[in-house]
Amino acid sequence: MTTSIKDVALLAGVSVATVSRVLGNGPVSAALRAKVEAAVAQSGYRPNLSARRLRSQASRTIGLIVSDIRNPFFTSVSRAVEDVAYRAGMRVILCNTDENPDKEAMYLRLMQEERVSGVIFAATRATADSLDVAGLGFPVVMIDRAGPAARCDAVLLDNRTAAAQLVEHLLGRGYRRIGGLFGNTSSTGAERHAGFVEAMRGAGLPAAARFVAPSAEAAQAAASAWLREADAPEALIASNGLLLLGAVKAVREAGIAVPGQLALAGFDNDSWTELADPGMTVIEQPVDEIGRAAMEMLLERLERPERPLRKVVLAGRLVERGSSQRRG
Amino acid sequence: MTTSIKDVALLAGVSVATVSRVLGNGPVSAALRAKVEAAVAQSGYRPNLSARRLRSQASRTIGLIVSDIRNPFFTSVSRAVEDVAYRAGMRVILCNTDENPDKEAMYLRLMQEERVSGVIFAATRATADSLDVAGLGFPVVMIDRAGPAARCDAVLLDNRTAAAQLVEHLLGRGYRRIGGLFGNTSSTGAERHAGFVEAMRGAGLPAAARFVAPSAEAAQAAASAWLREADAPEALIASNGLLLLGAVKAVREAGIAVPGQLALAGFDNDSWTELADPGMTVIEQPVDEIGRAAMEMLLERLERPERPLRKVVLAGRLVERGSSQRRG
DNA sequence: CTGAAAGCGCTTACAG
DNA sequence: CTGAAAGCGCTTACAG
Numbered sequence: 001m002t003t004s005i006k007d008v009a010l011l012a013g014v015s016v017a018t019v020s021r022v023l024g025n026g027p028v029s030a031a032l033r034a035k036v037e038a039a040v041a042q043s044g045y046r047p048n049l050s051a052r053r054l055r056s057q058a059s060r061t062i063g064l065i066v067s068d069i070r071n072p073f074f075t076s077v078s079r080a081v082e083d084v085a086y087r088a089g090m091r092v093i094l095c096n097t098d099e100n101p102d103k104e105a106m107y108l109r110l111m112q113e114e115r116v117s118g119v120i121f122a123a124t125r126a127t128a129d130s131l132d133v134a135g136l137g138f139p140v141v142m143i144d145r146a147g148p149a150a151r152c153d154a155v156l157l158d159n160r161t162a163a164a165q166l167v168e169h170l171l172g173r174g175y176r177r178i179g180g181l182f183g184n185t186s187s188t189g190a191e192r193h194a195g196f197v198e199a200m201r202g203a204g205l206p207a208a209a210r211f212v213a214p215s216a217e218a219a220q221a222a223a224s225a226w227l228r229e230a231d232a233p234e235a236l237i238a239s240n241g242l243l244l245l246g247a248v249k250a251v252r253e254a255g256i257a258v259p260g261q262l263a264l265a266g267f268d269n270d271s272w273t274e275l276a277d278p279g280m281t282v283i284e285q286p287v288d289e290i291g292r293a294a295m296e297m298l299l300e301r302l303e304r305p306e307r308p309l310r311k312v313v314l315a316g317r318l319v320e321r322g323s324s325q326r327r328g
Numbered sequence: 329m330t331t332s333i334k335d336v337a338l339l340a341g342v343s344v345a346t347v348s349r350v351l352g353n354g355p356v357s358a359a360l361r362a363k364v365e366a367a368v369a370q371s372g373y374r375p376n377l378s379a380r381r382l383r384s385q386a387s388r389t390i391g392l393i394v395s396d397i398r399n400p401f402f403t404s405v406s407r408a409v410e411d412v413a414y415r416a417g418m419r420v421i422l423c424n425t426d427e428n429p430d431k432e433a434m435y436l437r438l439m440q441e442e443r444v445s446g447v448i449f450a451a452t453r454a455t456a457d458s459l460d461v462a463g464l465g466f467p468v469v470m471i472d473r474a475g476p477a478a479r480c481d482a483v484l485l486d487n488r489t490a491a492a493q494l495v496e497h498l499l500g501r502g503y504r505r506i507g508g509l510f511g512n513t514s515s516t517g518a519e520r521h522a523g524f525v526e527a528m529r530g531a532g533l534p535a536a537a538r539f540v541a542p543s544a545e546a547a548q549a550a551a552s553a554w555l556r557e558a559d560a561p562e563a564l565i566a567s568n569g570l571l572l573l574g575a576v577k578a579v580r581e582a583g584i585a586v587p588g589q590l591a592l593a594g595f596d597n598d599s600w601t602e603l604a605d606p607g608m609t610v611i612e613q614p615v616d617e618i619g620r621a622a623m624e625m626l627l628e629r630l631e632r633p634e635r636p637l638r639k640v641v642l643a644g645r646l647v648e649r650g651s652s653q654r655r656g
Numbered sequence: 657c658t659g660a661a662a663g664c665g666c667t668t669a670c671a672g
Numbered sequence: 673c674t675g676a677a678a679g680c681g682c683t684t685a686c687a688g
Binding site for chain 3: 014015016017019021025028029032053054055056057124
């Protein structure tokens with residue numbers, strides 16, 4: 001059917017070993033190299049990567065396991081990962097887990113069967129805490145989330161500081177009754193909650209927080225209910241872009257004025273946050289840098305498996321917009 | 329290093345053929361099956377997919393080639409494709425071409441080396457028109473774009489009708505001087521332009537159109553310039569979500585009131601279009617359905633290679649919002 | 657520099 | 673139902 005290295009060797013009048021060496025830029029005389037290259041061009045030969053991987057025991061493939069590629073944070077991260085990976089001659093297998101530990105386990109098994117060189121993983125809290133990284137057979141770089149028990153490299157945001165920064169910002173604008181909406185499946189939500197609580201306590205204020213499933217729908221429902229209560233907050237923080245989106249929808253549905261009746265702020269500088277009036281105040285994550293750093297870290301780990309574990313902690317950037325304007 | 333089928337056979341006291349049959353649900357006695365399963369569990373054995381692919385001559389892999397996964401249209405399509413693919417036991421290799429024909433050629437070559445079962449492809453116009461699908465060695469399903477010369481299955485939007493629908497909508501709202509911003513690399517832009525022209529001509533109106541590179545930045549620059557001209561349009565149509573985003577940014581920068589001074593409408597019901605005041609009137613594409621249909625079409629093609637070519641043409645849905653309110 | 661040979665880890669006729 | 677053997681398409685010591 002398709003032409004193999006044997007066909008090319010026959011056509012060029014050399015051994016398959018020589019063809020293989022030409023393809024792999026090994027030591028070959030100019031004369032034979034020319035003959036082989038002509039035969040390759042003439043036959044339209046393409047090396048079979050499955051055979052190459054099997055024989056060389058190197059898959060040159062990495063896995064990228066995230067909750068949902070439709071989350072703009074992961075969309076951007078994945079694009080950055082792929083760019084670095086392809087440039088390094090590695091392929092990427094993308095997996096969407098929907099924050100479901102069963103799917104996470106299934107994809108980790110698949111990664112083993114693919115004999116991947118390594119995995120970049122945004123794990124749920126449940127998996128991050130229980131994962132036996134050593135038994136996996138490949139290195140893992142955690143992104144976005146990392147449990148305290150995770151014994152592997154990681155690229156993270158300084159979540160506590162960023163959340164505290166958001167609180168300080170709102171306090172500086174005159175808000176006191178600040179509520180927080182946090183995701184309940186990731187360590188990220190927990191850390192941002194911790195930063196939120198710290199900053200509120202530091203100001204001698206109570207820290208009202210609610211934990212929800214990490215989807216816009218769940219956040220919308222929770223915010224709707226909360227804002228109808230007697231002691232509803234005067235400012236609301238959402239711990240990621242999806243939750244912030246849900247909060248905005250709830251607020252619009254209820255006809256609540258922002259920031260007049262309620263100030264809003266959150267994480268992730270998704271494109272809609274700039275365009276939704278009056279503009280959302282957010283912590284921008286360096287999404288490209290997170291993806292790039294994770295992939296580079298993985299490549300370095302593959303080169304030196306014994307190097308000490310590293311955590312890269314990146315700072316968020318506060319983008320001030322109308323949704324948190326001074327209390328009037 | 330890692331355990332192979334041979335180790336499992338040894339441990340279970342059977343031949344490798346029997347282990348292979350158990351794994352592949354072949355005919356094996358209950359007794360041997362139990363022994364093998366115990367050995368698999370005990371050894372933590374994972375079959376090597378590269379070996380399996382090489383030997384069985386079936387990669388169970390498909391390629392998904394798009395311009396940029398960060399474009400929300402492709403984000404959603406890719407998620408739908410992956411869901412259907414994984415459920416059918418196939419893996420997906422995602423490739424971002426940035427509308428660059430060289431990258432398209434490179435990735436098509438990679439797909440050949442991966443011996444993929446097939447490819448789902450959103451090609452640039454240049455590639456769609458010149459591609460020798462038959463010589464590729466695998467079936468292709470085109471999505472979003474398809475040249476007239478493309479001899480392959482396709483899942484498309486009814487672009488002409490949708491664009492005309494947008495024009496009719498604006499005409500019905502009292503707008504006459506309608507301009508259009510179209511992408512210059514895809515057949516999609518060309519088709520939407522054709523529908524735009526038809527509808528405008530049908531109404532006896534001139535059809536002012538500009539073609540730009542398919543990015544928000546290019547659209548923003550073009551719109552900025554256009555809106556400063558003497559005969560600037562009173563309504564603007566953008567042929568996809570990225571271009572509409574650019575147009576909105578230009579309009580905001582210039583302090584132009586929407587729809588007071590300029591009506592706006594476009595394609596793609598991206599999340600920001602609902603939230604950006606006064607809400608953008610758009611043609612919503614059935615993104616999940618496009619991805620699902622493309623993957624199913626590819627699976628059917630793999631089952632029956634000789635079936636006649638098919639084009640599935642899906643209708644868009646007009647979502648009316650504030651940006652195209654009646655001329656006051 | 658070059659080729660013959662072994663072998664990566666599987667699957668699949670072929671016999672029994 | 674079961675096993676021995678061949679072979680998928682490569683790469684890589686090993687000799688020369």
